[in-house]
Amino acid sequence: MASLFSVDTNKSIKLNRYNTYIRKVNSSTKLIAASSKLFYGIIILTFGLLICSFIINHFLLISNQHCCRLFSFGGGAAWEKKVRHSSIPKKINGKVVLVTGAAGFVGSHCALALKKRGDGVIGIDNFNSYYDPSLKRARQELLAKHEIFIVDGDINDIDLVNTLFDFVPFTHVLHLAAQAGVRYAMENPLSYIQSNVNGFVNLLEIAKSANPQPAIVWASSSSVYGLNTKVPFSENDRTDQPASLYAATKKAGEEIAHTYNHIYGLSLTALRFFTVYGPWGRPDMAYFFFTKDMIQGKPIKVYVSDKEVARDFTYIDDVVKGCLGAIDTAEKSTGSGGKKRGPAQLRVYNLGNTSPVSVKKLVVILENLLNIKAKKNLIKMPRNGDVPFTHANVSLAYRDFGYRPTTTLSSGLRKFVKWYLSYYGMQART
Numbered sequence: 001m002a003s004l005f006s007v008d009t010n011k012s013i014k015l016n017r018y019n020t021y022i023r024k025v026n027s028s029t030k031l032i033a034a035s036s037k038l039f040y041g042i043i044i045l046t047f048g049l050l051i052c053s054f055i056i057n058h059f060l061l062i063s064n065q066h067c068c069r070l071f072s073f074g075g076g077a078a079w080e081k082k083v084r085h086s087s088i089p090k091k092i093n094g095k096v097v098l099v100t101g102a103a104g105f106v107g108s109h110c111a112l113a114l115k116k117r118g119d120g121v122i123g124i125d126n127f128n129s130y131y132d133p134s135l136k137r138a139r140q141e142l143l144a145k146h147e148i149f150i151v152d153g154d155i156n157d158i159d160l161v162n163t164l165f166d167f168v169p170f171t172h173v174l175h176l177a178a179q180a181g182v183r184y185a186m187e188n189p190l191s192y193i194q195s196n197v198n199g200f201v202n203l204l205e206i207a208k209s210a211n212p213q214p215a216i217v218w219a220s221s222s223s224v225y226g227l228n229t230k231v232p233f234s235e236n237d238r239t240d241q242p243a244s245l246y247a248a249t250k251k252a253g254e255e256i257a258h259t260y261n262h263i264y265g266l267s268l269t270a271l272r273f274f275t276v277y278g279p280w281g282r283p284d285m286a287y288f289f290f291t292k293d294m295i296q297g298k299p300i301k302v303y304v305s306d307k308e309v310a311r312d313f314t315y316i317d318d319v320v321k322g323c324l325g326a327i328d329t330a331e332k333s334t335g336s337g338g339k340k341r342g343p344a345q346l347r348v349y350n351l352g353n354t355s356p357v358s359v360k361k362l363v364v365i366l367e368n369l370l371n372i373k374a375k376k377n378l379i380k381m382p383r384n385g386d387v388p389f390t391h392a393n394v395s396l397a398y399r400d401f402g403y404r405p406t407t408t409l410s411s412g413l414r415k416f417v418k419w420y421l422s423y424y425g426m427q428a429r430t
Ligand SMILES: O=C(O)[C@H]1O[C@H](OP(=O)(O)OP(=O)(O)OC[C@H]2O[C@@H](n3ccc(=O)[nH]c3=O)[C@H](O)[C@@H]2O)[C@H](O)[C@@H](O)[C@H]1O
Pocket: 180, 181, 182, 220, 221, 222, 223, 273, 274, 275, 276, 284, 285, 286, 287, 301, 302, 303, 309, 310, 311, 359, 386, 387, 388
């Protein structure tokens, strides 16, 4: 019994030891499993955190860049709201148009006309001091009353223009921002390259990458006909004899337009404006400063040449109709995101008045309207970029969008003088 008992006791001790051993093994296996779970957990968590922080950083960077872009030109939520509000068309299928140079003479008139017929319009203008910026600010105020927002900035500012295209799917760009004036090119040649070449290329670069690509209608100039003697000037006449750097940059613009049309499928229409005049006009133009000088009793220089010096002066309302006609008949660009998908429209039109008037006659009309005798100094036309004569054949613009100028120089100048006297707070002389 005793031995039996001792055998049983040994067995049970061994069993106990065995059980203890198994428990130890089990618990260490559990420990190893738990530790490896913990280990993998930590690794997954670390990777998770790394990925999260990468994503958060990425978004912070983008929004930071976005904010920097906005704030670099005084943007922000209010700015963004104005941009969006101004660009929304008020009619079904209305166009969404970016007007560059919107505080300028032709730009402000076109922006108003587009808005009045229900299109969405955003302007951009750098308000430079080539002529009195207060006139540009007054045009801006006028446009603001019609809920048109003009962004204060330069077409050479890539971030700004890109941001506008990020916010707004422009269907059209009416590109009128330019360094104008034929004579000033001798004083400040680089300003012409900066605006008319660099600025245009910058805009085209952004437009070609935009999705959708807008159709572009832009201001070329009658000055591209340069020293041509065959009149009237037709679009297929030679344009390789520019008389001024201004003319040369406009001609360059036409060639650049061809390139962007060819490579990227941008729809491009150049409008060759012929000495546009009228209310809210440009103080650097002869009809404007002749009026000012005559009222102030100052002498005016009237250029004379072997042939009569004359211009195909074109009234602003006629030019606006031409611009809108060109926009309405512009076909869509064919590319998207920088890739051409098919041939696109490339056009050039004269927008003139088809009846040239001599500068001497212009002075006589002003004398009659102002009731002032001008103190004229007749000066032989200096070699300063001027050409003696311009005369437009507009049959192409008539055929394609019914362009038909209807304003004579006398009736157009009458409206200009009325505006001039009222804007500068003067009374007409009787
Ligand atoms: O159609 C264009 O492509 C250009 O039109 C305009 O240029 P122009 O036609 O030269 O207008 P503008 O300067 O008003 O001179 C008018 C006349 O006055 C004569 N003129 C001028 C000055 C002067 O002191 N005396 C004078 O006789 C002068 O000889 C000329 O015969 C735009 O400015 C230009 O930006 C561009 O758009």
